Amino acid sequence: MADLHTPFREADRSGKGSRSGVLVVGLGxxxxxxxxxxxxxxxxxxxxERSPEIIRMFADRIPTVEADATSPEALEQLGARDFPFVVVGIGSSLEASVLVTGNLVDMGTAQIWAKAVSAEHGRILQRIGAHHVVFPEADAGARVAHLVSGKLLDYIEVxxxxxxxxMRPPKETQGFTIAQSKIRTKYGVTVIGVKSPGEEFVYATPATRISASDLLIVSGHSELLDRFAARP
Structure with a gap:
């Protein structure tokens, strides 16, 4: 039996598809x-979450349910099929992750976001029907690796x-407009916007002039961005 520790809105329990929230499975x-x-x-x-100890840690902070989500019956009791978004955050047990994701696929869940801890795990989740597979450790590792190089101030792989x-602008772009610098032609990346000290962020145009103190928001393939950021 599912044990509801913090009540979800009772109004959301009546009728299929009436919920508009997110169901999160696993409180790691x-x-x-x-x-x-x-x-x-x-x-x-x-x-x-099926661990009573973990439930106690979060029960006074967010709505929680103690249940084993690998059981289709438990998910049915929770009304899981009525949630438009479900996040499967289980990473410690590949079997549990796959079972929960498979149960949600069988229920026809509209959007399933599932955590994977390896490429093999991710392929399995995709094959059984997860709509989005997330690799939090690998993504965080790649982001930190780019940041600790000292060339980038923030990094988001889409x-x-x-x-x-x-990033900071390379010297060869400082004092020139984006058109004059020919950044896209030379490096295959696009300057989306420029943030000058004490000024609002502005979307970049060919006439936008770059100064040494500016911050650039730049998009493109990661390899091309690394090449551009490596410029002195």
Whole structure:
């Protein structure tokens, strides 16, 4: 039986598809970060965890349910099929991760976001029907590796190598407009915006002039961005 520790809105329990929140399965570091952030942002969230100890840690902070989500019956009791978004944050057990994701696929869940801890794990999740597979450790490792190089101030890989970075302008661009610098022609990347000290962020145009103190927001393939950021 599912044990509801913090009641989700009763109004959301009546009728199929009436819920508009996010169901988070697993309250490890990944799942708990998502659940608490969603709650802080004012989003409806319900977290499912089978460990009583972990439930006690979060029961007074977010709506929680003690249940074994590998059981289709438990998910049915929770009304899991009524949630438009479900995050499977289980990473410690590949079997549990696959079972929960498979159960959600069978229920016809509209959007399943699942955590993977390896490439093989991710391929399995994709094959059984997860809509989005996330590799939090690998993604964080890649981001930190780019940041500790000292060339980039922020790094976000969106998908398939397409990346957005925040960086200081190379010397060869300083004092010139974007058109004059020919950044896209030379390096294959696009300056999206420029932030000057004490000024608002502005979207870049060919006439935007870059100074040494500016911050650039640049997009493109990660390899091309690394090449551009490596310029002195």
């Amino acid at each position: 570091r990944f799942g708990s970060a998502i659940a608490t952030t969603l709650d802080r942002l004012g989003q409806e969230v319900l977290a499912v 998908e398939d190598g397409f990346t957005v970075v925040k």
